[in-house]
Amino acid sequence: MIEIAIDLVRISHAEKSRGYWMTVARRLTRDPVIVACASIILLIASAAILAPWLGLANPYQGSMIRRLRPIGTAGYPLGTDELGRDMLTRLIHAGRLSLFIGLFPVALAFVIGTTLGVIAGYVGGLLNQAIMRTIDIFYAFPSVLLAVAISGVLGAGILNSLLSLTIVFIPPIVRVAESVTTSVRNLDFVDAARASGAGAMTIMRVHVLGNVLGPIFVYATSLISVCMILGAGLSFLGLGTKPPEPEWGLMLNTLRTAIYVNPWVAALPGVMIFIVSICFNLLSDGMRSAMDVRG
């Protein structure tokens, strides 16, 4: 993964035609798979954001006599859950929290991780060792274990999940950032910038950042689907979102016992996670190919 990131830096220099990012954008829009995935995500995201105004049923209001109705019931197109709440509205509303929990930690980890990694990669020496060895220790935990451990200790709740997920994703991003920065740092134009008398911060900002953000960003996008699954997983274990908030992972948890009564309704929230996750993965792969001149 790190090799691919470094190759992206090297290859982006070789691009012949004008406007490197425009070429990437053009390639992305020409690929039907990418367009499809992006559209699906946009659709789900917009539905989630606009949910309160879509004229759907109340996601919190249930009815004990209408529990676990099957898919296709009149008035409840996707059935009802174990407390009689309409599944369709719960699924759409859940998109808000689930998408947020999938995206925010990666975004935050991207900012923090890139900063740490670029500084470690550029400055080198003892600071690099200090940062990277600390990161190594966190890297020594499997991600699920680390997330569960931190959430388990802090207790359930969205904020705690966000915190533990961010912590889980900072180390891999720092590694990629440091690696890419180190390879850029040794290039002649950075030496030339140093020879101009510029300070470290200026050089990092003007010369290094522009050349490393691309590969790091692409790598970060590949983490989104993992974050979604892990975040929903935390809720599935009861460590994330607390009821009655709708969230796909939590819904899977509360509907678990319902698989004997109405299995298909119980499986629905997982379908949503799966679709969004696969779309993000394909998007990330597509972006990497589009940025790869070798193609």
Next chain:
Amino acid sequence: MFAYALMRLIYVVPVALGVSLVCFLLVHLAPGDPLIAVLPPDASAQLEAEMRTLYGFDRALPVQFGLWLWRVLHGDLGTSIATGRAVSEEVSRAVGNTVMLAILAAVIGFVVGVLCGFLAGYFRDSWVDRVVTTIAITGVSMPHYWLGMVLVIVFSVLLGWLPAVGAGPAGWDWDWEHVKHLILPALTMSVIPMGIIARTIRALVGDLLSQEFVLALRAKGISEARVFLHVAKNAAPTAIAVMGLQLGYLLGGSILIETVFSWPGAGFLLNSAIFQRDLPLLQGTILVLALFFVFLNLLVDVLQAAIDPRIKRR
């Protein structure tokens, strides 16, 4: 090679220490007085005072860490609040179950993954490749706990062929009564490693086949089978590294699947520890699983160095 192994072994020590430190600090992260966490709820004042000095809660943090580390190195991971038994006893029992599950899942995932990966790499950009890639991406994007639920729905609820939960009657034996409990969880767990291995092998094989040395080999008239062997040898080091990593993730990340299937492994233990606020058990389980992962990585690194001639040299 020996020098590399030695160096790598020495490097493990600070990492293991750091991991232990993180595990130790976890308890202190928990809201509330850590002493409460290790005491049974109805403790007498005398017991409380004893525990306070024993655990060193009245001493400075580094001293507490030292004491805790000392106990850990002697195999004492504390006592579970919920069951009253030694944590090390609980964990070692549970870990055995997890290892069994993880290895079976790993074997399935690796075999299928390698096969598919090779096929996809050899027949790059053909329909075989596309099918395999699709399966792989699906495997990697799927929330495995959901897959577990779906498999339970299909095979337990609808078809009734396999059991949904547990590990069978008490005490493990390799008979159908027990093994049938192993099938669904292992299959579920194998999906993600399968996807990752398939993608990795596909990329490796595809890259290798397009390299010039393969062209040279074919031009020399070497049979396809021997070309295959060359490719396999070159792909092996990276493949082993990835497999090792995946096995590590299986061991450490088993909690989700074990929860779905109520499989009595270390992950399931972790789950109950969290919900019973049994902090000594929680701490002990995390420590054991994390250290497993660390030493597994060490093994994989050394193995990779042993077979990869490029690393051997210095």
Next chain:
Amino acid sequence: MSAVEPLAPAADVGGPGQPLLQVRGLSKQFPVRGGLRTRAGVVRAVDGVSFTVNKREVMGVVGESGCGKSTMARLVIGLIAPDKGDIVFDGEAVGDVLSLRDLRRRVQMVFQDSYASLNPRLTIEDTISFGPRVHDLAPNQARARAHDLLRKVGLDPALFAARYPHELSGGQRQRINIARALALSPRLVLLDEAVSALDKSVEAQVLNLLLELKEDLGLTYMFISHDLNVVRFMSDRVMVMYLGEIVEEAAAEVLWADARHPYTRALLAAMPSLDPDRRTETAPVAGDPPNPIDPPAGCRFHTRCPFAEAVCSTTKPVLMPTGNDRHAAACHIGDPASGHSRAGRRFTE
């Protein structure tokens, strides 16, 4: 031009008689990591190098790859800190009277053209104006200066200022590299293999440009290259480096006519002859360049020297004046008291 010339070149302190650059005992070594132990040895990239460069002179530096020429350049320009030694610029000691920031205004470097010599994300004018901006020039002034420099190196700002490096040819990129080096009005310019990656025709153009600029702006050059023909064309004086040491230095013509170190003679003889009547018969330098981690004892060249004798492997020769004006060589043959059987005699005898 505005009344107050921003970024004027640093003033001439010592007058024409004072050397622009004096380097004494410059040394730099790099640790080599190895397996279990953290230091398997050191590479003495630059080992006790001393030389002088006069104002408005072109000093050529030749040697095989690995001889330390690039490291030495980076030491002079302050990109690497030396382990030992002094650098004195126009009579002012670097690190003492002259801070690193002052040094930047006096010494600049033109790098070899590669994809890595220009930041692919910046436009040409941003690249050239970066240095002036760092030295507190206002953005529009820095841009004007960049356009000015583009004109000086023969590129039309209207066509080139807003372009990106990947849209330009090698020769154009080198002109940009030169413009960037001149942006801070240096007095000494180090050219590290500046034309090595260019086609021959383009190379000629760039070399002529460099000579023009030198006359125009009163510059001094250190011209580092492995290509002897180019060095001969450009240089007034030349120094020859081998494994981190200077083995010979002389005026260019003197070096070509009367080299006194076996390595120099071998390098010169290795140039394929274009004259069918005087063909190059023998392979002049035997063997591979030795491992820089473990240089041979005594004279570092003795393992490949056709004239090597016992004294060469025990005693290290020092740079000694030959009979010619300002011509020194580090070889026992040149020292009558060395104990070498050919000591004091000429090579052609």
